[in-house]
Amino acid sequence: MEFSEVISTRRAIRKYKKDHVSEEKLARIYEAIHAAPSGNNHQPYKFIFVKDAEQRLRIASEACHQEFLFEAPVLMVACCEKNRAFDVAIAVDHLVLAAINEGLSTCWVGWFEKDIVREILSIPEDIEIAILVSIGYGDENPPAKERKSIDELIRIDRYS
Numbered sequence: 001m002e003f004s005e006v007i008s009t010r011r012a013i014r015k016y017k018k019d020h021v022s023e024e025k026l027a028r029i030y031e032a033i034h035a036a037p038s039g040n041n042h043q044p045y046k047f048i049f050v051k052d053a054e055q056r057l058r059i060a061s062e063a064c065h066q067e068f069l070f071e072a073p074v075l076m077v078a079c080c081e082k083n084r085a086f087d088v089a090i091a092v093d094h095l096v097l098a099a100i101n102e103g104l105s106t107c108w109v110g111w112f113e114k115d116i117v118r119e120i121l122s123i124p125e126d127i128e129i130a131i132l133v134s135i136g137y138g139d140e141n142p143p144a145k146e147r148k149s150i151d152e153l154i155r156i157d158r159y160s
């Protein structure tokens with residue numbers, strides 16, 4: 001897929017088909033995470049791909065309370081060292097764009113009960129749980145959401 005198409009077709013998808021995501025596609029997504037930049041090349045993160053149905057059900061029902069997460073065949077939980085949220089966000093965006101390039105859909109999920117996910121996935125206390133992303137074959141085609149104008153977002157040479 002053209003890069004511009006990856007960017008322009010990405011949407012937050014909250015409805016998924018039951019179709020399995022192949023290991024080949026996931027391997028290319030892992031490569032995109034692996035290629036992400038990080039401060040001092042420290043790579044202060046880990047990405048847990050939850051494929052096991054029972055674990056996914058527990059995360060969706062006990063920690064997220066967002067029904068669409070029951071359907072996605074893969075839930076990815078991004079973890080990082082303390083205060084390394086920038087680094088992990090860059091790698092997660094690599095993941096998301098690589099998934100679109102594979103014909104998959106995703107949704108970033110920031111609202112969930114982190115302590116419950118920590119317990120379900122045995123994540124150590126000194127590690128932050130940054131974000132969760134659902135991954136699968138989308139079963140909806142929402143229109144692009146409106147954005148602020150480019151003029152509102154971009155400034156040249158000074159803030160105001």
Ligand SMILES: Cc1cc2nc3c(=O)[nH]c(=O)nc-3n(C[C@H](O)[C@H](O)[C@H](O)COP(=O)(O)O)c2cc1C
Nearest residue numbers: 010011012013014066107108109110111112131145
């Ligand atoms: C950091 C972050 C957290 C988000 N958390 C949630 C969430 O908990 N639940 C949800 O349904 N969508 C969540 N979203 C998706 C946003 O609502 C969505 O990206 C936004 O409305 C723009 O729509 P679009 O992604 O289709 O362009 C999150 C997105 C981001 C980037």
